[in-house]
Amino acid sequence: MIQRLISLLLALLASLALLSPAQAETSGPLVLAASSLQEGLTAAADRWTAKGRARPVLSFAASSALARQIEAGAPADLFLSADEEWMDALAARGLLRARTQISFLTNQLVLIAPRASKLRLAIGPHFPLARALGQGRLAMADPDAVPAGRYGKVALVHYRVWPSVAARIAPAENVRAALALVERGEAPLGIVYATDARASARVRVVAGFPAASHPPITYPVAVLKAARHPEAEAFRRFLISHEGKAIFARYGFGTR
Numbered sequence: 001m002i003q004r005l006i007s008l009l010l011a012l013l014a015s016l017a018l019l020s021p022a023q024a025e026t027s028g029p030l031v032l033a034a035s036s037l038q039e040g041l042t043a044a045a046d047r048w049t050a051k052g053r054a055r056p057v058l059s060f061a062a063s064s065a066l067a068r069q070i071e072a073g074a075p076a077d078l079f080l081s082a083d084e085e086w087m088d089a090l091a092a093r094g095l096l097r098a099r100t101q102i103s104f105l106t107n108q109l110v111l112i113a114p115r116a117s118k119l120r121l122a123i124g125p126h127f128p129l130a131r132a133l134g135q136g137r138l139a140m141a142d143p144d145a146v147p148a149g150r151y152g153k154v155a156l157v158h159y160r161v162w163p164s165v166a167a168r169i170a171p172a173e174n175v176r177a178a179l180a181l182v183e184r185g186e187a188p189l190g191i192v193y194a195t196d197a198r199a200s201a202r203v204r205v206v207a208g209f210p211a212a213s214h215p216p217i218t219y220p221v222a223v224l225k226a227a228r229h230p231e232a233e234a235f236r237r238f239l240i241s242h243e244g245k246a247i248f249a250r251y252g253f254g255t256r
Helices: 002-017 021-026 035-050 063-071 084-092 129-133 147-158 162-168 175-183 194-199 232-239 242-249
Strands: 030-034 057-061 078-080 102-106 109-114 138-141 169-172 189-193 203-208 218-223
Touching: 030 035, 030 063, 035 057, 035 175, 035 194, 035 232, 035 242, 057 063, 063 078, 063 084, 078 232, 084 218, 102 242, 109 147, 109 175, 109 194, 129 162, 129 189, 138 147, 138 175, 147 162, 147 175, 147 189, 162 169, 169 175, 175 189, 175 194, 175 203, 189 194, 194 203, 218 232, 232 242
Parallel strands: 030 057, 030 078, 138 169, 138 189
Antiparallel strands: 078 218, 102 218, 109 189, 109 203
């Protein structure tokens, strides 16, 4: 885990180092965002740039990894998390700019299979997930740290099936890595966000997890206390505006 975080931090710093002085002056704020936001946030950045503003620099990874990068002093201007816990942890350490933290998006949790799979499975108490896996494993983001994995574990515990599959998890470093395992057929089933499944033509949704089976999936955004870019707050306000939320809604996110 420590080595993974070091690698992520080095990759982020390397990407910044590749910017020429001119690019550094003309690029927009550096945004660290949960992996599940890739399409929506990229589209929002496109719209922002079309308004004549400097294009934001986007870096995607698991919320847990990004939060730890921020704690370690990684240079960034905004953070978009896939749950409240990691954002609150940064707030508790005084790493967020005051009065900029707000939750503005929601999501759903789904069970997916490769597109060609014919599996049918209804989610409910004691549903036969282990049997449906056959000899395979269940792909999901790391249930001990990554929000999508934590939500998934809570839902499986809720339906009292976690003990039957706990030893058969294929843990991934983020939700998009879990999606990729199912896309490639390396796992017969996976748990991801509904927006991730929607972004891929290589998987299909087997069933959705009822909202009551896990905590609400919400996405907060905040400006970091160490932010230096003068447009960091302006971009945050754009993201949480009616126009910004409408962009995310096109990619399947709920808005608040």
